[in-house]
Amino acid sequence: MYPFGRLPDNLAAFAGVMRRDHAFRTGPGELVDAARALEIVDLHDQRAVRDALRPVLCSTPGDVEVFDEAFTAFFFRGPVGVPQPDRKNVPRRDREQGEVGEDRRAESRPSEPDADAATDDRPEAVEIPADTPDSADSTPAVAMQMVHASYSPLRALGRTSIAVAPAGTEWHAAARALVRRLELGLSRRWVPARTGLRFDLRRTLRASLQTGGEPVGPRWRRRQRRVPRFVVLVDGSRSMSDAAGIAMTLAAAVASVTPRIEVFTFSTALQRVTRDVRRAAAGGPVTIESERETWGGGTSIGACLRACLRTPDGRRIGRDTVVIIASDGLDVGEPDTLRAAMNDLKSRAAGVVWLNPLLETPGYEPTSRGMRVARPFISTFSSVRDAAGLARLARHVRLR
Amino acid sequence: MMDAATIRARFRDHAFIVDDGFATALQVMLALDKPMLVEGPAGVGKTERAKVLAEALDTRLIRLQCYEGLDATSALYEWNYPRQMLRARLSETTGTSLEEREAQIFGEAFLLKRPLLEAITEDRAPVLLIDEVDRADEAFEAFLLEMLAEWQVTIPELGTIRAKHRPHVILTSNRTRELSDALRRRCLYLWVPYPTLEQEIEILRVRVPGLSERLADRIAGLMQVLRGLPLQKAPGVAESLDWAMALMSLHREQLDARTLQQTLGCVLKVHEDYAVIDAHRLAIDAVLQGGSSPLEAGGYSLDTDFGFGSVSPRR
Structure with missing residues (x-):
């Protein structure tokens, strides 16, 4: 029954x-621990x-x-000769897909308040049967239903790709300026500094050892600056086809400055x-291959923002997060969904920049x-076409 | 060495219901002597588990609450500077030698032990609870890694202090920030989901002794439905216990629509969620009327994570 004897x-x-x-991070250390864990159980x-x-x-x-x-699937595959689930059907997963996969389930929940309005939220429905075990017994009727569920008159077909030009030095400098200029206030953390608000007795006494026990130079501590975190959302609809590339370059430039x-x-x-x-x-240069459903169709901004807020990364949008949305604002979704999502975004994030x-x-x-x-919830409304534009944005950006 | 059944029984003695998965995980943690990272939605009793574990092992609980800006001095140790200076001044005229005075000032009496150092110097292995580790910043996490690997602290004036007994470490996280892979790899990992219907009824019975069985069923059933709704803040076990207490103290034997309206504040903590409840009135009324199980009533999936169904550990 088991693949090996021992x-x-x-x-x-x-x-x-x-x-x-399944992209587990199991090394020799975990293996030894697993063996030890098995020693103590029945x-x-x-x-x-x-x-x-x-x-x-x-x-x-x-x-x-x-x-x-x-x-x-591994340990209990059943006796030979009995039809058993195909190994291929156990859902495979890598890190990045896993997270998107979580969205999918969140998206296709029956209890969404406006599930009908957001039908085009769930384009992946076509693909899900292909990699879930349930698909083994899927009848043509079910398949047809799935096709219907994913149908949208506004969706473009075929794969689209977008080339992200490497961010040049001007982009890099402008992005650095942007990160520096974003004022989020001070963190709770105290760091050593030449001048500051709080006297650092510990370091002062340490330093006094060099001067024979006489504390000559006082040491200070001050609060650290809070470093912003970015969430960039790029509209990939057809109307944005040129601007999306620029927005991606902007994102790449910011990514080259900060890992957050x-x-x-x-x-x-x-x-x-x-x-x-x-x-x-x-x-x-990197080409971002987009799934045909996510790229080049009509835009339902509100539903997508809401989906983003529910991903593990979206959940981490907090007081330090600056949300940058690059979109022309041509929305085909429900205005109420967009309003609710923008409101949520604004109340959680440090600021919303709309390009x-x-x-x-x-x-x-x-x-x-x-x-x-969306306008009432935006803290900075601007546009960026090139590196100079980003530098200009860095000078004018406001978060509140 | 405790086996899973003993652990369950001990937890039960302390009025805490745990499932087999958790008990076995604890057994492995105690045997392997590794820290355990516990994650799960808010209000499923992550912190409480550590407290009960300390009681079950009959040892001390040392708690380190993490927050933004927590640094090594508030987690590890600090010298009591004002007291040191005072002592130095007072002993100036006593005629003791310099060495003696120095040894005095940098003695353990002037050391303020913070939770981590305290955990190391404890005579019996304590339970060290590092609560909401996701709130501390990355720098502290890196410091914690070193601590969890070596279990020793070097204080320049005193020398290296090694742990007499390794503490049983439980870290909890609410996932407001992604923890580093390095920290995850050093820990055993446990995901604590919301309890199942049966578990929740049992928890209510054990924790709220006077509660009628009917009411416990209703509360647990309604909780299952609520957790399936797209709420901003899905209610945890703590909320259902609060609610049961509230209904008891109001002498309500029934859970009808009016009582629900009056006591909803025990369960929902965000104003927007009230609108969601109104939109799903039908499913909720079905549970209030009893009879059908919440699964049949609303058809909601019960494996939820923060109310959005992205994680379903067991089916």
Whole structure:
């Protein structure tokens, strides 16, 4: 029944499978711990073994989610000759996909208040049957339903890609200025400083050792500056096709200055592209391949913002987070959804910066429905077309 | 060495219901002598678990509450400077030698032990609870890593202090910030989900002794439905206990729509959530009327994470 005859071999093989198929971080250390954990539990009790291995091998909520299924699939595959679930059908996962996957489930919950309005939130519905075990018995009728559920008259077909130009030195300097200029106030942490508010007795006494026990120079402490965190949301709809590239370059420039950044693209659905942007920030042009559903269709900004707020990264939007939204504000979703999402965003984040490429057009007034709804919640409304534009933004940005 | 069944029984003695997964995890943690990182939605009793563990092991609980700006001096140790200076002044004229005075001033009497040092110098292995580690900043997390690996502290004036017994460490996190991989790798990991319907009924019975069975069923059933709704702040176990207490003290034997309206403040802590409740009135009324289980009533999935269903550890 088991792949190998001896327990250690099976354990090693299991750890290997978890590492390969589910992106677990199991090294030799975890393997030794797992073996020690098995020593203390009753090996005949399947549940006990599973409960003992879970805390050792898992390290994130995502890991816990796939562990039990993978455990059963590996150790209890059933006798030979009996039809059994295909190995391929156990959902595979890598780090980045895992997080997006969490969105998917959140998105497709039946209890969403405006589930009908947000039907185009769930474009991945077509793909889900392909990698869940349930798909084994999916009938054509179910498949048809899925196709219907994902249908939207506004969605563009085919894959689109966007080239992120490497951020040059001007971009880099402008992004650095932006990070420096964002005033978030002071952190609670006290750091040593030449001048400050608080007398540092400890360091003063330490320093007095050099001067024969006589404290000559006082030492001070002051509060540290809070470092901003960024969440960049780039609109990928057709109307934004040129501006999206610029916004991505901006994101890459900021990513080259600070590691505290998360980047998403959205149009009818949300996609996390932080990894690609970091790669772009490290040098070299990167093409962001977007799923056809998330790129080049109509935009439901509100639903996507809400989805973003529910991802693990979105949850971390807090007092230190500056949210940058690059969008033309042409929204096809419900205005109420957008208003609620913007309100939530504003109350949680340090500030919302909205970059609208249409502002460059002479005579443009932000009177489109989406823009009108979002406007009261925006702290800085601007546009960035090049590095100089970002430098200008850095000078004028306001958070409150 | 305690096995899982003993741990469960001990926790039960302290009026705390835990599942097999948690008990086995604790057993592994005690055997492997590794810290355990406990994550889960707010209000499922993460902190309480550490407290009860200390009682069950009959040892001290030392708690380090993390916050933004927590640094090594408030977590580890600090010299009592004012007292040292005072002593130095007072002993100037006593005629003792310099060495003696120095040894006095840098003695343990002038050392202010903070939680981490306290945990190390304890005679019996204590339970060290590092609460809400996600609130501390990255710099402190790095410091903590070193501490969790070595279990020793070097104080320049006193020398290196090694732990006599390794503390049983429990770290909790509410996931307001992603913890580093390094910290995760050094810890065992446990995800504490909301309790199942049966578990919650049992918890209510054990923690609120006078509660009628019918009311316990209703409260637990309604909680399952509420956690399936898209609330901003989904109610935890703490909320259902509060609620049960409130209903008891109001002498309500029934949970009807009017009582619900009056006592909703025990359960919902965000104003916007009241609107969500109103929108799902039908499902809630179905539970209030009893009969059908919440699963059939609303068809809500019960594996929720913060009310948004992104994590489902067990099916």
